[in-house]
Amino acid sequence: MTEYNEEITKLKGVGEKTAVLFNKIGVFSFEDLLYYFPKDYIKYEAAVTAASDRTGRLMAFEAVVLGRPLIKRTGRLQIVSARLKSGDNEVNAVWFNMPYLAKSLKAGTACILYGRIYKSGERLCTDQPVIFTREKYEEIENTLQPVYHLTKGLSNNTVKKAVKQLLEMPLHTDPDHDFHSMHFPGSLSDLKRAREGFVYEEFFMYALRLRFLREKNDRAVNSFNIRECPETERIIEGLPYSLTAAQKRVWDEIKGDLSSSSSMNRLVQGDVGSGKTIIAFLAALMTAANGYQCAIMAPTEILASQHFEALSALIKRQGLDIECALLTGSTKAAQKKQLYRGIEDGSIRIVVGTQALFQKKVNYGNLALVITDEQHRFGVAQRESLLKKGENDTPHVLVMSATPIPRTLAIILYGDLDVSVIDEVPAKRLPIKNCVVDESSHDKAFRFMAKEITAGHQCYVICPLVEESEGAEDLKDVINYTEVLKSRFPASVSIAALHGKMKPAEKARVMEGFYGNEIQILVSTTVVEVGVNVPAATVMLIENAERFGLAQLHQLRGRIGRGDSQSYCIFINGNDNEQTRERLSVLVSTNDGFEIASKDLKLRGPGDIFGIRQSGELSFKIADIFTDADILKRAAEDVTKLLEEDPGLCKPEHEMLREKLFSLLGEQESTVL
Structure with missing residues (x-):
């Protein structure tokens, strides 16, 4: 019997050079290859x-x-x-x-x-x-032919051959897992049936893990003495705008949590531009004013820098005696040592950063609050590792997310957190003007972009692919599109590419250039969807809009409309299908993220599984919270029934499930069992 953990080089035709290419897409073992499901299928x-x-x-x-x-x-x-x-x-x-x-x-x-x-x-x-x-x-x-995510030098045919060879081996797989129909389905109904099995398992284990984490969180207590303070009230009074009723409601909930001896675990959901950041800053400043430390973790260095600059300016304006510091991977070694000392002795009250905040060398003196920005960019494990930085007490946790998920799903998906929603957008924001056009409108769109650039503004262009990909020739890619634009615009217009395959320093350099208006057109994949603030960006053109989910398209257009000028989003629809047009028209009719998410849920059924995976939300391998909402609810209900019958998974028939949960939770977390 062939073992799951065999190295990929044991397959015929996969030598060391090819193995390196497989490694780049995350495939190291037979098991990795089995679970490397196609991103799409083509019926010829x-x-x-x-x-x-x-x-x-x-x-x-x-x-x-x-x-x-x-x-x-x-x-x-x-x-x-x-x-x-x-x-x-x-x-x-x-x-x-x-x-x-x-x-x-x-x-x-x-x-x-x-x-x-x-x-x-x-x-x-x-x-x-x-x-x-x-x-x-x-x-x-x-036939239905698989199309895989690839990297340069690795062809779709090479992946297909490797998978076929593996599936012909005598593997000891779960009989409920139909790998063959996932990779080489005989029919669409075979594919749907096989996929549903994998989706259910993924949701079931996710919901089970969260239930045990919730139990652990509910037992977590602290001895912090955090009380309401005049500093935060002065900040609110000094703002150039009034907080919305939704912001006030959520701020009251957070103040109550921070003053409690039970450690807070709260998710704040708010649409793009709803004012989540100021609420997070108020929580950080309330914690710091009471003599404790707060760590604010952002998913990218540029976003961490923007938060640091905005928070430092707020502290200075209010004349507060609170030291705030920035700690990221690119912070110089000598400065890091100095910061480590300040964090350990507690003199630095607020530290803003990236994953660098939970490295082993970082020891907190009295960490009382952890704020993570954009929840779906951080795994639960990363959040937990930062929590362990609280030496004697379990710190409060505040998670900020701009992903507009309907509340019914959010309660399941964030089962280890209490959920608050900021469901209003400040009235001062100019609503984005939107249009959906077909591919014949490119010339007109480029002329409009040129007009905006002449007025001193900037443009985003979003493509679904990084580079040209076999089996996806109809999709626009960042590399080629950048060259096409350079041939269409004068040399005075600076055009640059941004994508996930670039090195962090290179990405940061491009984003800084765009932030400073040294770059006028940024051609990018969806890596820009995390909340970077470029006020001069007034146009976003999204190619192959039909290939994205509505919620993700709404997230993307949230990158514009952040200044005083009118902003415009142009959705290029590469599909003449009536249903696709109806779905995309939702984005023209409303700028309300929660309404869009609800309509997306109604318009897309369980059979709509190709090409529009909401890649920004959470980190499921195959499941999609919108197309698979019914399976998610069923899995969550089944977890509830299971734990009512066997709360500790102690029955003999649940032994394998318990072991699997142990491996997901990790040794330290599994003590909750």
């Missing part, structure tokens, strides 16, 4: 001829090359264009950075192309279609 239907009434959807179409392809060079971008004949229509095809096609696509060559047809004026066009010979296409016709 019978080829048709291209026609104007078939635009906007992915399809295979027959074509003949009419003439010798042309190559145009623009900077580092090489564009191959060819005229094709499909039925009675002519199609203009374009490929980026594939110069070899100019030689292989000879006039008269008959082939089948797979891609998306669109109209540009009266012309039929296609970008980046996949080319097949008739024989090769017949081999995959009418």
Whole structure:
């Protein structure tokens, strides 16, 4: 019997060089590969001829090359264009950075192309279609083929071959886990059934873990003596705006928690721009004014820096005698030593930072409050490791999240926390103007961006992919799109790329350049969705908007509209489907994140599982809290029934479940059992 933990190099055809590429996507063992599920599936239907009434959807179409392809060079971008004949229509095809096609696509060559047809004026066009010979296409016709997340140098075919080889081995797997139907489904119904099993298990174990963490949290007490203080009231009175009724309600709840001997574990949910940050600052200052320490943990260095600057300015304006410090991975070694001393002796009352806050070298003198910004960027384990920095008492925990999750789901998903909601946005904010357009509107959108840049403003462009990916040729990627924009805008417009594969220092440099308006157009993946504040950014153009969930699109557009000028969000819909148009129209009708999340839940059913995973929310491997809401509720109900029958999982039939929970909780946390 083959073992799960065997190294990936034990597979035929996976040598050391290929293994390094697999390692880059997080695959080290057989088990990693089994659980490396496709991000999408392509059903290759019978080829048709291209026609104007078939635009906007992915399809295979027959074509003949009419003439010798042309190559145009623009900077580092090489564009191959060819005229094709499909039925009675002519199609203009374009490929980026594939110069070899100019030689292989000879006039008269008959082939089948797979891609998306669109109209540009009266012309039929296609970008980046996949080319097949008739024989090769017949081999995959009418099958569901997996499409995996890849890295440069690793092809989709290499991953497919490795998975096929593994599935043919005698593996000791759970009979309820249908890995074959997840990777190579015989039909859509097979895939849905297999996926539901994995989703249920993931939600069940998540809910079970949270129930035990909740029990531990409910027992946590402290001896802090934190009382309401005049400093916070003076700050509220001195603000250039009045707190909303929702902010006041949540602040009262937090004040009550901080004054209690039971340690707070509270989630504050608030829509983009609802004013969560000032509430977090008030909690930090109330803690510090009472002589205790507060740690504010942000997901990125630039966001930590922005919080530090804003909080320091607030402390200075109020003339408070509270020392505040910034600690991140890029803080210089000599300065770190000095900060470590100040944190340990308690002279630094508020420390703002990233994961650097819970490194072993950081010892707190009297840590009483931990604030984590954007909950879904930090695992429960990371939050717990910071909690252990409280030497004798369990610190209070305040979690801030801009993810608009309906309350019914939030109570399950954040089962170890009390939930507060800031459901109002300050009236002074100008609402963002939104529009949904198709791919024929690119020229108009670029002209509008140029007009905004001339006025001193900046633009975001969001793409779903980092780089061109096999099996996803119809999707825009950051690398190629950056070059396309450079060819369309004058050299005076600075354009830069930002994505998760860049080194932290490089990402920080680009974001600082954009923050200072040295960069006018930032082409990025969804890494920008975490709350960085760039007031001069007034335009966001989102490519392939149909590939994102509504909640994530709302999070993304929250990066604009942060200054005094009118802001605009342009959603490019690459799909002509009526349901897709209806779904995206929700973003035009409202800027209310909670209303959007609720409508998203109604519009998307359990069968809607392709391409629109809400990647920003929590860290589920396969489950999606919106499409799988019914499974989430069922799993949570089953956990409740189980714990009513066997609270400590002590029955013999629950021994394996108990062991699995132990491994998830970790040794120190498992003492709650």
